[in-house]
Amino acid sequence: MLRTILTTTILATAIAGTAHAQSATEVLDTYADIAEASYADSLTGAEMLKDAVTALIAAPSANTLQAARAAWLEARVPYQQTEVFRFGNPIVDDWEGKVNAWPLDEGLIDYVEGAYAGPTDANQLAALNVIANPSFTLSGTTIDATEITPEFLESILHEADGIEANVATGYHAIEFLLWGQDLNGHGDGAGNRPWTDYAQGENCTHGNCDRRSEYLAAATDLLVSDLEWMVAQWTDGGAARATLTEDEEAGLLAMLTGMGSLSYGETAGERMRLGLMLNDPEEEHSCFADNTHNDHFYNGVGVQSVYLGSYTRTDGTTVSGPSLSDMVGKTEPALDFEMRARLAEAVLALGEIKTAAEAGFAYDEMLARGNAGGEALIMRGVDGLIAQTRSIERVVSVLGLGGIEIEGSDSLDNPSAVFQ
Amino acid sequence: MIPTVATRLLAASPSRSVAMKRNCHKLLPLIVILAVPGLVSAQQASETSWAGLKDVHLDVIPRTEDERARVAAVTARPKDFSGPWAFEQNAGGAQTVRARDTSDAFSQPASNLTFDQELDFKVGNGMFRRIWVSAPASTIASDGLGPLYNARSCQRCHLKDGRGHPPEGPEDSAVSMFLRVSIPAPDADAETIEKYIVGTHPIAAEPTYGTQLQDFSLPGLRPEYRLGVEYTETEITLSGNQVATLRTPDYTAADLGYGPLDAQAMLSPRVAPQMIGMGLLEAIPVQDILVWSDPEDADHDGISGRPQVVWSDVHDRPMLGRFGHKAGNPTVLEQTASAFAGDIGISNPIHTAGSGECTDAQTDCTAALHGGDAEQGGYEIGQTGLDLVTFYSRTLGVPARRTVDDAQVLRGRKVFFDAGCVSCHRPTYVTHRLEGDNPASFQLIWPYTDMLLHDMGPGLADNRPEGRANGQEWRTPPLWGIGMTETVSGHSYFLHDGRARSLLEAVLWHGGEAQGVRDAVVDMPPEDRDALIRYLESL
Secondary structure, X not given: OOOXXXXXXXXXXXXXXXXXXXXXXXXXXXXXXXHHHHHHHHHHHHHHHHHHHHHHHHOOOHHHHHHHHHHHHHHHHHHHHHHHHOOOOHHHHHHHHHHHOOXXXXXXXXXXXXXXXXXXXXXXXXXXXXXXXXXXXXXXXXXXXXXXXXXXXXXXXXXXXXXXXXXXXXXHHHHHHHHOOOOOOOOOOOOOOOXXXXXXXXXXXXXXXXXXXXXXXXXXXXXXXXHHHHHHHHOOOOHHHHHHHOOHHHHHHHHHHHHHHHHHHHHHHHHHHHHHHHOOOOOOOOOOOOXXXXXXXXXHHHHHHHHHOEEEOOOOOEEEOOOHHHHHHHHOHHHHHHHHHHHHHHHHHHHHHHHHHHOOOOHHHHOOOOOHHHHHHHHHHHHHHHHHHHHXXXXXXXXXXXXXXXXXXXXXXXXXXXXX | OOOOOOOOOOOOOOOOOOOOOOOOEEOOOOOOOOOOHHHHHHHHHHOOHHHHOOOOOOOEEOOOHHHHHHHHHHHOOOOOOOOOOOOOOOOOHHHOEOOOOOOOOOOOEOOOOOHHHHHHHHHHHHHHOOXXXXXXXXOXXXXXXXXXXXXXXXXOOOHHHOOOOOOOOOOOOOOOEEEXXXXXXXXXXXXXXXXXXXXXXXXXXXXXXXXXOOOEEOOOOOOOOEEEEEEEEEEEEEHHHEEEEEEEEEEEEEOOXXXXXXXXXXXXXXXXXXXXXXXXXXXXXXXXXXXXXXOOOOOOOOOOOEOOEEEEOOOOEEEEOOEOOOOOEOOHHHHHHHHHHXXXXXXXXXXXXXXXXXXXXXXXXXXXXXXXXXXXXXXXXXXXXXXXXHHHHHOEOOEOOOOOOOHHHHHHHHHHHHHOHHHOOOOOEEOOEEOOOOOOOOOEEOOXXXXXXEEOOOOOOOOOOEOOEOOOEEEOOOOOOHHHHHHHHOOOOEXXXXXXXXXXXXXXXXXXXXXHHHHXXXXXXXXXXXXXXXXXXXX
C-alpha cells in the first residue's frame, strides 16, 4: 500500500497536523537537491567516459581501452546512487530503461562466442550482430543500419520486436562494447575484449572495427544526452522537482517508495536472490565488467543518503539539508535510531561483498552452486536490505503515509468507497 | 507491414489463391463438430447444476449481508450517464497503475503490493524473462528447454506483457502465436472419459503431434511445423458511406516434421493474450459469474452465455474455467503450468513430463535428455519457481483509464451500453474478500467481461471444441487495457488470432450471438460509431 497511484487521486490527509508542514517542504528540497547533484555527477562521469571513448577510437591501444574501462567504472559510482530516485518518481521510471536496462542479448550488438544461443532462438535478433550487418530484417521489414547513430539505436534497435532483452543503449551496452563477453563462467576473470577490436585497417580483429567504433561512440553520446535531460528535470523549475514538491505527502511517499522498492524488490530480489536461485554467472547486474559488487553497494549508499539527507559528491563536497531522519527523530527518536542502524548495517553487508570481490572473489564466482561462502555473503546483503525495508515501512506508518488508499475514505455515504 | 492478398474476394467465396504445398494441412474449412446424442442431452439436463462450483483456489472470507447489499448497489447498471462514475478510471481497483505512455505500461507491479510482494513480483519477472536452455547445462535451474517448444521464455511470446501478433509476413516468425490441435473422439462417452464433466465435447490429442504445434526444437530434432497464414480481404459497407476492410485468415501447418496430421485434425490459432489483471479475474466470485449464465437464452435476448467448466488437476474437482481463449484453465497457476509445459517444454509439479508436449509417437523427442533436478523437486521448474511466475502473472497492474471525462468518450460509453455490448462485456465486479494480504481482495474492478462462453458465429469459429466450448464459442475477453495495445505492443491486432487490425475491425468480426449488436454498429450514425471506438480506446 505504499505507492502513489494516480495524479488525480485524493490523498488521505492523514499526515499528522501541520507541525512539520514546513520541514516536509525542506526535506523534499534536500531530496531534489541530492537528485540534481547525483545526476549531475553521473553526467560528468558520462562526459569523461565520452572523452575516453573518443581517445580509444582515435588511437586504439591497450592503454586507451583500459582508460575507457576505468572511466566507465567511475561513471557507475554516482549513477548507481541515483537509482533510489526510481519507483517513486514517474519521470525517472519512464526514462531509466534507456540508460540502465539489463540483462541484454549481446548477440544483437556484436559477435559472440561459446555456447551462445544461435539463430534458432525465438528472438531472431539475439544473433543479429548489427555491427557486422549494415542491413537486416525486422518483423519482415528491411532496416538500413548503414549508419549507426544515436537515433538509430534509440528508436529502432532498442527493444526491437518488443523484446526487452534487445537492449541496444545505456551503460550495459557500452559495458559489453568495452569488455566483451565474460566467458569464464564461475571462474576468475571478466570479459576480455582485445583492444584490436577497435584497431583500424589490417590490425582489426573480429571485423568491422569501424562500425564497432561508430556504435560505441553513438551509445556514449546517447548516454550523455539522456543524462543531460535528466539533470534538467531536477533543476529549479524542472518537471521532476515540480512534480515532487507539488504535494508534500505524495512527495514524502515517493522518497520512501523509492527507498523500499530499490532495497527490497529490485536489489534484494531481482538482482540478488534470483541469481542465487539460478546459480547463473550471467545473472549479475554488470556481467561483462564484473562490477556487480559496486552496483549493489552504491544502491545501498543511495538509499542511505536519501534518508540522512546527505550526499557526498564525486568531488568530495556534500549536498545536505533537512532530512527524513530529522523529521522522524523529532517525534520517534527510537525509530530514527533503528532506521539509521539498519541502513548502516545494510551498507556494511553490501560492503563485505565489495571487499571480497575486490580481493578477487568476483560476484559471478559467489553465485556458483554450492559455494557456501559466496551464498552467505550475498544472503547477508539480501537480509540487510530486507531488514531496512521493514524499518522503512515503520517510517511510512509513523509519518502517517501508510493510510493512502486510492479509493479515499471509508465512508458509508458512498458505497463504492468501501472496497479495500 | 500488413500482409495483403492480391485478389480481393467476397467472404462468401470459398476459393483461395493459396497454393497448397505437399505436406501442408489445409485448416479451413474444418470438420463439423461431432455431437454424441447421449452427451448433448446430458448437457442440456444439467446446465443449471453449476451452483455447487466453489472457488477453492482462494482463501475466501464470506461476504456479510451488508457487503452483499453494497456490492449489489455498486455493480448495478448506472442510471446517470452524464459524467464519469466514481472510481471508473481505476479499472483494476487498488491495483490500478499509472497509465504510462511507454511500452512498459503493462509491466508494472500492482499498486497495492507490499514491499515483500514486490520482491516476489520482481523475482517472478526474472523467471518470466528467463531464457531456458537445453539440458544438461551448468545452470541447472534453467535447463530443460523443449525438446519441442514455441519459445525459450515466457516473455518471448508475452511481449511486454501485451498481446501477441500473427506473423507480419513470410519473413516473420510466428513468435507470439501457435496452433492448438486435436481430433474428434466419437467413441468416447461419459464412462470412458476420466473425470468427465457434463457438456464436454469428446476430443482427443492428435496422435502424433499432441495438443499443440511447436515450431522450434532442440538441435538434432525436427520442429513440428511452420505456421503459414494468408489473408483474403472483404469490404464491409458502413453507414455514412464508410467502408471497412476485414481480412480473413487462412492458416497452413507447413513443413510438418513428423508426417501428415490426422485427417480429422482440428486446428485452432491462438495469439498470446495480454497479461494484466489476471489475479483480479481469478478472484471474481464464481457465483457472480454464473448469475449471468443463460445457456437456453431464457430471457430471449439472443445472448446465451455458458460457463466453461474444467477439471482442476490441482484441486481435483470441476472448477469454472477462466483463462485462455476458451477458458480452458481454472486458475492462473494451472494456466502458467500448462504454458510452461506446452509452450517451453518445461516440466513442473503439475505437468510432470520432462519431454514437454511431445507424444509417444515422437520417440526422439521423448528420448532426449531432460533437465529435471533434485533441487527443483525432480522437475525442470520446481514449485517455488512456478509459484513466483504465477504470482507475477497475477499481479501485473491494470493501467488507469485515460480521458474518462471527455465528452466523446462519455458518448461512446452510452453507445456501448445502449447497443448491448455490455450484455457480454460486463463492466464491474467486486472481488472476493480474501484472507491475508492478498492484493486481489475486495476490489471494485472494471474488466468488461462476463467470463462466459458465447457463440461468435461461423466467421470467427475455429471449429475446434475445447472442454464445454464448441467450435464457435469463445470466452468473452476482458477489455481493460485494450486502448493501450498500440503503446505497449506497437500494433493494434485483436481477437484470438490477431486478424482484426483495429478495434473497429474487431467489433465487425462479431457474429453469432453478437450479430445484432454488430449490425447495430454498422448501421448507427458514424458519429456514434466514432464515439464508441474512442471509448474503447480510453479503456
